Amino acid sequence: MFALLFASLAGIGLGGAVGPSLPLFTRSDISIREAPAENRLQLLRNPNPRLIKANTRKALRARRHNTPVATETANTVFSGVYPCVNLTWGSKTPGEPGQQIISYIDTGSSDTWAVSSQFTCADIATKTPQLQSYCNFGNYFDPTVGIFDNITNSTLNLEYFPEGDVLQGSMGIASITVADLTVLDAEVALITYAAWDNGDGASAGLLGLGYPALTSASAGHYDPIFTKMVKQGIVTDAVFTLAVDREEIGYSPLAPAGQMAIGGLVDASYYEGSFTSVPIDTTSGFYAITHLLVYGATSRARPLTFGGTFLSIVDSSTGPNFVPTPSANAINALFDPPAVYNATLDYYVAPCNATVPYVAYVIGGVEMPMDPRDMLVRNLVAIEGYDDVCFSAFGDGGDATVEDALFWIGVVWQHAYVIAYDQGNSMLHFANRAPY
Ligand SMILES: *[C@@H]1O[C@H](CO)[C@@H](O)[C@H](O)[C@H]1NC(C)=O
Ligand SMILES: *[C@@H]1O[C@H](CO)[C@@H](O)[C@H](O)[C@H]1NC(C)=O
Ligand SMILES: *[C@@H]1O[C@H](CO)[C@@H](O)[C@H](O)[C@H]1NC(C)=O
Ligand SMILES: *[C@@H]1O[C@H](CO)[C@@H](O)[C@H](O)[C@H]1NC(C)=O
Ligand SMILES: *[C@@H]1O[C@H](CO)[C@@H](O)[C@H](O)[C@H]1NC(C)=O
16 A cells, blocks of 8 residues: 555656655654764574474484484574674774674664673583584684673573573773774673584674663662663664565575664665654563554455554564454465464464465554565475474464454564564654665
8 A cells, every 4th residue: 555655656756867755754853864884784684494393303313312302492493584794893902903793683672782701601401511512603702802701699590482592791981983883891601501502603693682671680770871871871862773685595694684773774775755753662672562453365355354453573573463363364274385383483474485365563553564575484404304394484473362362473574564663752663774
């Protein structure tokens, strides 16, 4: 609907050199500029899409180690969608370049961490100590060379659901550079213990981009890196923007995967039309928005079925969309052949050549559909028996009627949009990606 409107408006300008330009923001009180070039950095594709954390792999592992198979689900099967950035941890020696740590970007958490070269690796199931190489991280942070001032009474203990990976470390003060912006006194964690289920061989860190409320140090909440950038005036606009590319089958590890801009918008070539703005519901501490869900067998199947109004977290590190159970069932039944729930994988799966339905989130009154190319995610790893399995982009997020129900708008949807996370105005702004 929106795209058609834009096309017809642009058409009015035919004959002139330039058509009438739409406002950059549909709300006249919002104005955000493009971030300076040096603060727009390239996102990097997941280093090892061939690793999926799924029951299948668990089962294989359990068989190898002769341990019982737990009834775990497969929330990270979409691993190939998660982008990384190169983060710089500063050096103790003035003038020396810092250490580059390949780090996942996460709008759904707020702690930033890196693995110390002095960490202990353990097996995830048995917790028995292993060689560091067993955990298979990328380049570690070396605390003998880099700045890390231990806050001795504050620790970070993370556990990842559902795989049960455990990370433990100390909070401390380090100098962190993202793009061209440095926070000299960033509060971060150095991981000294990891019970980790096979790293990807390249990453050894994470950049948490959420609000202070989501920080999880033992000594209490603190200001994460982006908040410090804002408070210290390192960025004047309290906004960062993400344009995350859809992954291609067979991409190279760490290939370009889109753009992140700190303190403004990404390069204008990434989007077209106007940004639609909606308030962030900060109750949960997440970047959550209230929206509608509509769907039909095809985009022409009007009127569309109304899937409800609910609250979803926009998270750069959740792959699929999670919607209320009735909508998940109905949407998956509209694939042809239908996507069926697979209890082993805990996802809806369909043949990779299935016809996909039309599904859109209605955000700020604008219908923002899934790109059909993102409706089925191919299993990027050729596990025997799963070579031709594709995952539906819509998973079962549970009951929408319970108190504080929260759902997820995943990376699959985000591939077709540019999203500005505007802490200053407490809003998210969405524009269509320019075709790519
Ligand atoms: C990360 O940064 C380092 C230092 O600038 C560079 O050598 C390395 O190639 C970068 N990695 C990627 C994947 O861009
Ligand atoms: C930080 O200090 C605590 C308390 O002395 C210690 O247990 C911990 O290992 C230290 N962490 C690092 C990364 O040096
Ligand atoms: C941690 O130590 C700092 C500095 O010594 C102190 O100000 C703070 O109250 C301590 N916090 C806790 C939770 O013990
Ligand atoms: C899940 O999908 C795989 C691959 O198609 C299949 O082998 C397995 O039996 C399915 N499990 C269930 C419970 O349907
Ligand atoms: C989809 O692929 C299957 C084999 O995986 C094939 O039997 C079927 O004919 C294909 N359907 C279409 C519509 O191409």
